[in-house]
Amino acid sequence: MKIACFINGKEDLRHTKYITFFNGETFVFNISDIFYLESYYRKTSLMIKEGSLRINARLNDEEVKLPKDWFVRINRHNIVNMHHINSLKGDEVEMSNGEVLYISYGRKKEFEKCYRDFLKLNCILV
Numbered sequence: 822m823k824i825a826c827f828i829n830g831k832e833d834l835r836h837t838k839y840i841t842f843f844n845g846e847t848f849v850f851n852i853s854d855i856f857y858l859e860s861y862y863r864k865t866s867l868m869i870k871e872g873s874l875r876i877n878a879r880l881n882d883e884e885v886k887l888p889k890d891w892f893v894r895i896n897r898h899n900i901v902n903m904h905h906i907n908s909l910k911g912d913e914v915e916m917s918n919g920e921v922l923y924i925s926y927g928r929k930k931e932f933e934k935c936y937r938d939f940l941k942l943n944c945i946l947v
């Protein structure tokens with residue numbers, strides 16, 4: 822579930838909340854605190870500043886909760902928050918927490934387009 826925050830009529834994603842459930846408990850995070858999501862065996866791990874949280878959810882289900890102008894899928898197992906990308910080298914994405922993830926060949930063009938649009942939208946690329 823996503824709870825949106827609006828400032829002056831525009832959605833402010835920095836304060837948008839991401840809500841998930843695990844073992845009967847509710848966890849609430851700022852969308853901006855999520856580095857990336859990783860999925861194996863129909864369980865998803867949220868990589869956040871405080872560590873990671875494993876939830877019983879499919880990555881496809883979590884993907885629809887995330888804002889598309891911040892998050893992009895780079896392979897069948899990972900969705901990254903473009904705000905937390907430190908560097909790109911070929912098909913490697915280094916995240917701000919030091920993890921290196923790989924872009925699949927089939928998703929590379931879509932990733933490059935999304936990342937270029939993200940950089941332009943956030944005035945990082947002119």
